[in-house]
Amino acid sequence: MNTRLMGQLAVPIGVIAIIVMMVVPLPTLVLDMLIALNITGALLIVLVSMFVQKPLEFSIFPALLLIFTLFRLALNISATRLVLMDGFAGKVIEAFGHFVVGGSLIVGLVIFTILVIVQMVVVTKGAERVAEVGARFTLDAMPGKQMAIDADLNAGLIDEPEARKRRSEVSAEADFYGAMDGASKFVKGDAIAAIIITLINLIGGFGVGMLQKGMAPAEAIQTYSLLSVGDGLVSQIPALLLSVATGLIVTRSATEGDMGSSVTKQLSQHKLALQIGGGAALALCVIPGLPKLPFLVVGGLVLFASTRLKPPVEEPKDGEAAEGTAAAAVNPDTTESIMGEMRVDPLELALSPDLVDLVDPTGGDLLDRVRALRRKIALELGVVMPPVRTRDDLELPLSGYAIRISGVETGRGQAPPGTVLAIGDGLSALPGRAGIEPVFGLAGKWVPAELHYQAELAGATVVDRASVIITHLAEVVRTNASRLLGREDVRALVETVKRTHPVVVEELTPSLLSLGQIQRVLQSLLEEGVAIRDLVRIFEALSLRAKVSTDHDGLVEAARAALGPAIAQQFTTGGTLTVITLDPQLEHAMLESLRPSENGLFLALDAALAENVVNQIGMHAETAEQQGASPVLACSPQLRPPLHRLLRAGGRKTAVMSYSEIAGSTAQIETMGVVNGAYAGAA
The missing domain is CATH 3.40.30.60 (FHIPEP family, domain 1)
Incomplete structure (x- = not known):
């Protein structure tokens, strides 16, 4: 079994084992081992809480706190069963009941009460309040943090992956503090449960000793009560450790280093404070009745530590740091500055x-x-x-x-x-x-x-x-x-289509067309105001056309034909598509005037004829626009690209559609006007 699988199964198996502990009696040796595991695990959690640099590095803490609380309650139940049934619950509980409290029930109860008060009133209450306030403030600040991230993204200060990472961190922080607010209630409830369980054990043990086993009252108290107190102490020590860990986690929001480094760094920054504190400890030696040696040792050590401190290095303020960074950035001699300007x-x-x-x-x-x-x-x-x-x-x-x-x-x-x-x-x-x-x-x-x-x-x-x-x-x-559609953008679009339609992309690129050729086609479509949202249909049309020819105009016309209904819908008003057509004789003359060039086919028309054609198309378009329509010029597929270039050169924005594109539309066709050669020649 590999390590990953063991890690996945460890927690579920552990939770099931905890449930089993509540109903199945455990041997005393097993109970001793589990108590040792409980104390060691609680100590380990406290140490991890000290060494994490940010609370989110220990994001599993709320769930871990719940599991350990359940584990400790299961140990209480198992120990109570053994105490009441056998009068013996293992060496660990016996040691806590006799050696740790000196075999005194009064001392044991006092120590147990103090531990409960420290945990419940001091540590748990404070951690609960800090967690509650931290959760509320974190949730209130969440929209502002999200807006700040979006502002940095829109301003170009960060890229999309970094913005996504920051958003996930903000969301995780809110979830963590919300979970800590609820987890602190587990600790409080655990302290209350410990008091109730110990009282039940005291009463139950006294009753079992006297009523079932016929012990004298003093003997019953000596036997069962000390074991009950020992059980309470054994459970309260790891409970107190977990309460301390909870307080450490929720109060670490202002520092990002581990706790030991932060304490050492921040206390050592104030040499004068250490000198005054050491001098005050030495001054206490002059008070009559106070022992001299403890204060002399402590005061001397503090003064000695103050002499070993190095003067703190002053960090530049935010403004000074920004000015220094800006000065370095504008230094014309640095490569980074030149590259930034480029x-x-x-x-x-x-x-x-x-x-x-x-x-x-x-x-x-x-x-x-x-x-x-x-x-x-x-x-x-x-x-x-x-x-x-x-x-x-x-x-x-x-x-x-x-x-x-x-x-x-x-x-x-x-x-x-x-x-x-x-x-x-x-x-x-x-x-x-x-x-x-x-x-x-x-x-x-x-x-x-x-x-x-x-x-x-x-x-x-x-x-x-x-x-x-x-x-x-x-x-x-x-x-x-x-112009805004770059090669990287095309690659991202292709990868997006590939995730949902891998066959379409694999057939098209790189075997038939390169990314550069696809980019040119998409740019041509955008240049004419055609949306490229339906990339799947565009790529399918390009694949079929590229097997015949990779001519750019042909690829664009194939893509437009596939998008014909969507293109026509852009200019449809009230279910009607208003078109301007060419006189058959003029269209035939234009087809005969087509000549190839490096930039595709162009119309080799007489300059006056071309100008009059453009003007007449503009007149019909203006008339249609005054009537609230969005007219298009309809022509044969071969004429569409060069006719579009002619209109663009003449400053006209009238859309040009081929008959094949219009044929796929379900809109009603209404002819606004006919551009004829006679008009153009007469002009």
Whole structure:
């Protein structure tokens, strides 16, 4: 049997053995061995409690306390059975009843009472209170600790594995102190049970000796009462040790070293205190009647210890340490400093100094909204947004912020402190300064926050500063999702699919496509606003296409065809898909003008014709949008990629879908307009 299996079976077998002890009489030799095991185990727990550096290192303590309490009660029951039946319960209990208390029942009862009082009133009561307060404070602080971890994660100070580790530690700490709050009740109950059991043993032993065995009262008391007191002492010593261990564990929250090192270090830091204490002990020698030798020895030893102490090394304060670390970090001669300056964050939110209150954990909720945005983007596009590094930038104008992707600014806006953005007409009567909603370009006004009710009464839409920034950040992320999808992100997505659909991944990569090729396909889909959440369907389509050709446009079209119904649903309004079609003659001419290039097929059209086609598509799209529809341009699969590139080059954002993609949709098709060659030629 291996060690691991033995460890798994030891505790269950031990608990069953404890239950058996309560009903099966034990030989005195076995009882002596178990009593020795009980005392040694309790002593071992106390020593472990002293040497652990953090309470969580002994997280099994609450359960261990319950098992040892049950074990001790089983020993009480077994010893009581032997005392009352045979008048003898082994050498250990006999020694405690005769030698330890000198064979005196009065002395034994007094010592037993003192042990119970020390355990129950002093140690157990204090440990119970500390455990109760520690559990309440730990649970109250749990949300704040979780928010601090999330803030560090969103700021890029820690990575996801480290954040997961810290969250588990916070949860384990709360569970531990909650368990300790309940476990302290076991110790208190055990002390009460010891008193009751000893009283029962005294009365029961006196009755058995006189009524069953015909002993004289003095002989019955001498025989059974001393054994009962010995049993009580044997059980109370390990009980007291466990109470001390409980107190040590729950009062160790402020130190992280072992107890011996912490005591030595902290007491030795104050040399003057030791000198005064040693001098005071020597001064007691002058009091008449007091023995001189004890105080001379103790005072001399304390003074001698104070002379051997080295002056404590002053540790820098937090601010000084931070300044020293910052100075070392900005040293341009160090490799670490240069490497740190070279690092480019994938996504960064820079704030002017007067906007830092938005990320203050005590009052701002911008970081919480960023965390919620990461989840929203993941569910919407199927890509995990990288952590947003938030920092202040002195180069920004006051009230300004900037959004950067890979160090390149992709968005900028204003969010004046103490104001809200009111969007609408009829705001001339309200004080404030003009502003622009950064995503849709709507005109508005930054009005004082205390006037937001007046702005709403004027018919305006009121948006707070954090919402303006988050909306802008979300739009930047959606627009640039393809740039934010890195090779490591693709690898993580592939591994996620592999856990649930291993065959799909094994067939696709690396035998058919590399991670780089898969990344290019996913980036192309994101660039056109296609969500990549359904990776299983995408990978299946890529596997089939890659067996024929690894041409990039062909791979993208295969993936889009598989996602056709989902793509069409994005533009369906009220069950209707509004489309703009091409005149057959124009479409035929475009197909004949297709030419290959390094970046895929392109349309070799006359410049004027291409411009007029783009303009006519834009006119039809604007007409449809005015009617509340989201139009798409429908064309043949071969034309879709180059036509999309043509519209993007012309500054048009109209989506382009192939006939095969639209065919899979269940929406009703409504044609908004036809782009014809005659119109383009006439223009």
